[in-house]
Amino acid sequence: MAAEDDRKHGHDDKGHGHDHQHGHEHSELSDIALRVRALETILTEKGYVEPAALDLLVEAYETKIGPKNGARLVARAWIDPDFKAALLDDATKAANALGHVSPVGSHLIAVENTPKTHNLIVCTLCSCYPWEVLGLPPVWYKSAPYRSRAVIDPKGVLGDFGVTLPPETEIRIWDSTAETRFIVLPMRPPGTENWSEERLAEIVTRDCMIGTGLPQPKAGR
Amino acid sequence: MSNTIHDMGGMHGFGPVEPEPDEPVFHAAWEGRVHALQRATAAAGLWTIDGGRASMEVLPTVTYLSCSYYQRWFLGLERRLLAHGLVGEDELAAGHSLRPGAALARRMTAADAAKPPVRGDFARPANAAAKFKPGDPVRTRELNPATHTRLPRYARDKEGVVEAIRGCHVYPDTAALDPADENPQWLYTVVFSGRELWGEDADPAITVSIEAFEPYLLPA
Numbered sequence: 001m002a003a004e005d006d007r008k009h010g011h012d013d014k015g016h017g018h019d020h021q022h023g024h025e026h027s028e029l030s031d032i033a034l035r036v037r038a039l040e041t042i043l044t045e046k047g048y049v050e051p052a053a054l055d056l057l058v059e060a061y062e063t064k065i066g067p068k069n070g071a072r073l074v075a076r077a078w079i080d081p082d083f084k085a086a087l088l089d090d091a092t093k094a095a096n097a098l099g100h101v102s103p104v105g106s107h108l109i110a111v112e113n114t115p116k117t118h119n120l121i122v123c124t125l126c127s128c129y130p131w132e133v134l135g136l137p138p139v140w141y142k143s144a145p146y147r148s149r150a151v152i153d154p155k156g157v158l159g160d161f162g163v164t165l166p167p168e169t170e171i172r173i174w175d176s177t178a179e180t181r182f183i184v185l186p187m188r189p190p191g192t193e194n195w196s197e198e199r200l201a202e203i204v205t206r207d208c209m210i211g212t213g214l215p216q217p218k219a220g221r
Numbered sequence: 222m223s224n225t226i227h228d229m230g231g232m233h234g235f236g237p238v239e240p241e242p243d244e245p246v247f248h249a250a251w252e253g254r255v256h257a258l259q260r261a262t263a264a265a266g267l268w269t270i271d272g273g274r275a276s277m278e279v280l281p282t283v284t285y286l287s288c289s290y291y292q293r294w295f296l297g298l299e300r301r302l303l304a305h306g307l308v309g310e311d312e313l314a315a316g317h318s319l320r321p322g323a324a325l326a327r328r329m330t331a332a333d334a335a336k337p338p339v340r341g342d343f344a345r346p347a348n349a350a351a352k353f354k355p356g357d358p359v360r361t362r363e364l365n366p367a368t369h370t371r372l373p374r375y376a377r378d379k380e381g382v383v384e385a386i387r388g389c390h391v392y393p394d395t396a397a398l399d400p401a402d403e404n405p406q407w408l409y410t411v412v413f414s415g416r417e418l419w420g421e422d423a424d425p426a427i428t429v430s431i432e433a434f435e436p437y438l439l440p441a
Contacts, residue, residue: 032292033251038316039299040254042308046322049261053334057257060338062246105340107387124230124373126274127290132340136256138244142290144235151375151429152231152419160238170426175230177371178408178432179270179343180387207240 065102066135070183071204073098073110073133075197078188088112091183095133104132107180113187113211117170120157120211121182122150128176130183134206141210151175161212184211191217223370226282227274231375231419252291259298260338264329267305270341271397275369276300345405347389351435352407357383358441359411361433369397372437376429380441381413384430392434407435 043049073095077084086094091110096103108130111119123129124147129137140146149157154171158164165171174182186208192200207213229235247253263273277285277297285293302308312319353359363378364370371393392404415427 030249030251032295033249036251036254036258036295038313039295039302039308040258041316042312042318043258043262043302045318046308048265048307048322048325048328049258050329050331050334052331053261053329054254054257056331056334057260057338058247058253060334061256062253065338066246102337103339106342106344122230124375125228125371126277131338136246138241139248139290140238140240143238144229144232144286145238148229148232148235149238150230152423154427155424157238161240168426170428171424172412173427173429175373175376175429175431177373178387178393178434179340179390180408180410180432212240 060102061131061136065131067133067204067206067209068201069102069135070130070133070206070209071201073183074185074204074209075201077110077185078192078200079197084185087185102132104130108133109180109182110185111172111174111182112185115169115187117172118165118211119182119184120150120154120171120173121176121184122147122173123176124148124151125175125177128179128181130181133183134209138206158212161207163212163214184209186213186215189215189217223278223364223366223368223372224374225278226285227278228374230373247291255291255295255298259294261329261334262298262302262307264327264333265325266327266400267307267325268301269391269393269396269400271369271371271393272400273297273301274393275397276304278369343390344388345391345403347405347407351386351389351409353383353386353409353435353438353440355383355385359383359409359433359438360441361411361437362439364437366394368394370394370437372433373431375418376411376413376431376433379413379417381411381417381430383409383438384412385410387432390434392436394434394436409433409435409438411438 044051073087076098077087083094087110091108092104092106095108113119127137127142129141151173154173176182203215203217205213208215277293280296307323358380360380361372361377364372387408387410389405390408392406395402395404410430411433412428412430415423416425418429
């Protein structure tokens, strides 16, 4: 532990990931980047990992697996009542039946927003998140402000996202404390009645499927 | 450990949530490498997902809070690799391997990594019938184990209602300590009123659910 603390105190490249560009004059490659590179070297030399496999793992989440996968599920549920029923009954099965998306592991659960209830997903203990349908979680989802406040002050959190709900709307917070994963099925906004599935999918943002956003029909389309 | 800083639901003082417009998947190349190293080494099966979580929960509080997310992943990964004897402190200091690697039960190849990732299935056959059913009132236990648990502090010794049974799953509290000790337990969605959790001044429009393993629950 002492060695770890010494190494840790050797740099101050701390805080949110988006601070990294503020950088340090002493190096372009921060201490953490050097340490990660060294660990990869050691693990590769010892035969535990293949750099080519690591490249593919990074590429999958940078280019293939993201919120577009979840948006397809939502848009389909909006236009197809049978699919919506199947999604709410067993989201893992429904998502895999739709195909094309990355395979969804066990226990994906879709929760439906209604005029009465708005759903909000959090993981107070770490960062549990439905990777297969939303990709990797944003920094804010993994941050102390979100994890601490979502369960005690959800309206304040929604305010941080510019979201205000009618005062009578009940808010249900789902704390992802096990290996079940949640995705919010937002309400289809009015004015989208004649839209195609593809066009609907474009307004289903990642935040809509976490519960920190609402789908906004874009003007002028 | 259970009562450590990772368990932050309901805490005050961390400030506003700061959404980042057009956020990249990784903010630096090293973050992607840490992500990939974690997943590739997990393939060996030496620790479970909860063993991974536990290795970050034991980070000193100040370290936990001052690290970014992937820095924590990195520190946790180093700890696990050291604890399992896969690398030595001398090798971390030297920045390269000083002795041959141990034999691993499984190793992620490029061919494995090229396949779409599929999350592990944590459901297991049940050893007994579920004690609770939807609609049952329950009280969470007051637990303060020195080791890993998934019952958050804010939801201990609180009365709620079982809303759903989610099947029988690997029990994190034991599997974190020994991957072979899966000790399957029934898992429930238990919902609490905001007032039960936060007192009578809480917003009556709020309800909160947790995913609770059966050993966390007592009949109410």
